[in-house]
Amino acid sequence: MNLLSYLYRQSRQLLLLATIAGAIAGLSGAALVAVINKGINAPDRLWEFGLAFFGLCLLMLVSKLVAEISLLHLTQGAIYRLRLDLSTKLLATSVHRQQTLGKHRLLVILTDDVNTFTNAFEFIPVLFINAIVVSGGLAYMAWLSWPMLLMLAAFLSVGLLGFHMAERRPLAHLAKVREQKDVLYQHFRSLIEGARELQLNTERGRDFVSGVLAPGAAEFRQRFVRGMRGYAIVANIGTLLFYLNIGVLLFVIPHWLRLPAETLSGFTITLLFLIRPIIDLMTALPTLRQAGFSLAKIRQLDQELVPSEAAGDAARAFDTSAPLSIELKGVCHRYPGESGDGSFMLGPMDLRIAQGELIFIVGGNGSGKTTLAMLLLGLYAPEAGAVALNGIDVTDSNREAYRQHFSAVFADFHLFEQLPGIAGAARHQHALHYVKALGLQHKVKIEDGRFSTTNLSTGQRKRLALVAAYLEDRPVYLFDEWAADQDPVFKRVFYTELLPELKARGKTILVISHDDAYFSAADRVIKLEDGHLHVPERRDACAA
Missing domain, CATH: 3.40.50.300 (P-loop containing nucleotide triphosphate hydrolases)
Structure with a gap:
């Protein structure tokens, strides 16, 4: 949500265009599933459904391109302005304030955090389209059978609640990973600036690497592995639960609701169609979480770099006609x-x-x-x-x-x-x-x-x-x-x-x-x- 609100502030027009085009793409995808389902159950109308299928493919292609290109311009423009804005504010911030903030901290934010933020933006077009495709698929399933959708929603709600509870530990580790980056950058800066002194004293160099750099790098590695491992476990369990939901909806619920075969096949095809978008969304969560931490650091720096000086007019601030x-x-x-x-x-x-x-x-x-x-x-x-x-x-x-x-x-x-x-x-x-x-x-x-x-x-x-x-x-x-x-x-x-x-x-x-x-x-x-x-x-x- 932080990323979307940030994009909204950058350009409401481009985000609106991407949303409309993405909605058309998502609805087109859901309509494709409906056409496939209808075509399977009505072999005498294959020509009619075939034309509809290819027309929807073309519509989905064009709308997805419009959405992705709009988001591409939006995200890259936001990154461009972010970099220039931070650089401009850094120049306007007093040298004394910059020294207080520390070079290593400024470097990790201007390089690593901005890159992490940029990498997350690269996921946004795909994730945006996938989210709308999933929404369109759920809408189609609601049209097929409200009771089935409500049961699916209940299963998904339980799964999302469990995911939220399970991601707390990985999320805490990823937060520590971001804090550890400041420590690592400080050590790397010492390594680069003190390379001559460390090379002149082999024992001192080994002590620096083993006693200073290695513990910080090990802490970063452990936190990162624990965080990403936790997300991998949660994501795979979530995928398994999704398949279990399909099994329950196909083999258990029909005995209670007595649904027609066309509705069951429609649900099955739709759920299979949505597996890939849902997996992509879950896979991108760690990257988005890290981007959220980076955005928080960037915003914190942005606030701390608020210039304490107002730009003056060089021609009017001082009398230049008299001797200096x-x-x-x-x-x-x-x-x-x-x-x-x-x-x-x-x-x-x-x-x-x-x-x-x-x-x-x-x-x-x-x-x-x-x-x-x-x-x-x-x-x-x-x-x-x-x-x-x-x-x-x-x-x-x-x-x-x-x-x-x-x-x-x-x-x-x-x-x-x-x-x-x-x-x-x-x-x-x-x-x-x-x-x-x-x-x-x-x-x-x-x-x-x-x-x-x-x-x-x-x-x-x-x-x-x-x-x-x-x-x-x-x-x-x-x-x-x-x-x-x-x-x-x-x-x-x-x-x-x-x-x-x-x-x-x-x-x-x-x-x-x-x-x-x-x-x-x-x-x-x-x-x-x-x-x-x-x-x-x-x-x-x-x-x-």
Whole structure:
């Protein structure tokens, strides 16, 4: 029912068309059974019933095609919109919120749950038609004999009640299977990201597989086998009961009701005709149940990804006619410290950055450099105080517009193949200029607005990320330990050529760096210690 209600919200028109066409297909199937039954009992009218039979076959074929194609468009359109909607909401959700949700949980929902949901949708056209065929068959049996149908309904009701009771245990196991997927994805992510460390220590690798991965995989296997085994037992018992119902209706009930042979044969043919659709419905139940769990997870994520920020108008949110000025006013932000107690506090911090400044941000590990960068970029919202651009405070309503003033290359950067704003010969030449300046012209080409390859060393990929950042042409650039992975020659190019070139273009540049040999290139060097800028007397302001 959850799947059908979801489809109804996507397109009532297509679902209505599929329902009407499916009803015609189902009634046609029931009519076929009636024609066969009549033809068997009236050999002198075979030509008449033969024409009716072939006409109904054609009608059932056309109506089934219409229903299945309508449902195909409906389900695939729903999946398409679901994927785009989740992706859009994920982008609109704050980085801090995404980190709280956890990468492994996001991945399992965006990949496995969406795929499970998609697989269930592939069953829906067939199941939809089968359900209507079964309904049509039952309607024909009602026309043949109400007492027989009532007895059949009583048998089926008892069977359905027993099925509902029997599926509780398999259903509980399948629910645990979905929860175990989160655990497995977390282990797989650790395996992939820590492969180098595990390969360097064979014993540690074996311990990880046998002591961490194997128990989680074993739990998943046991739960899945128990759940599917339970459904297999229930489904086969249900099929056997269906045959027993046929036997009772054929060999027991007629002694009580004294039904004519034509009615009995009609019931028999109809029941045999309905066996396959009913088996298909029962076989698909585990998949539909798993899809229900996946849909619940997707809906939960959808609610948790509701953006806390309203999209702002970049042209109106801030005054762009005046020289750019960024100000931190008593900014405080809490983040986990090395002790793991979550009590490390950045700030309170007062800072003013003017347009065209080249500022180095320095400090030891854990001093708060990256957190300060995230606050400056608008990727974190301060817990106290405010960030202002050109005198206007950054709030949830304009934070997205604020972020559009920045381009950054992070220490844990991601390199996209696509280049931003590469259209036009001038932009293409700029891109080629930077690729050449960074010594990559022999390894990378720019084709159709994208890099020809990103399969390079970490340092080389970081240089390409710098090219992509330059081409964004934003007012403010932030580089987080960009030179840490570079050879001395490219460090020199970065600090003595590329940064001065950006400064000459009026760009504001923030560089997180430990390269004290190049500190003289900065207009200012900001040093962080223990989360603050040498103002320990004000730390009580963040205590609340």
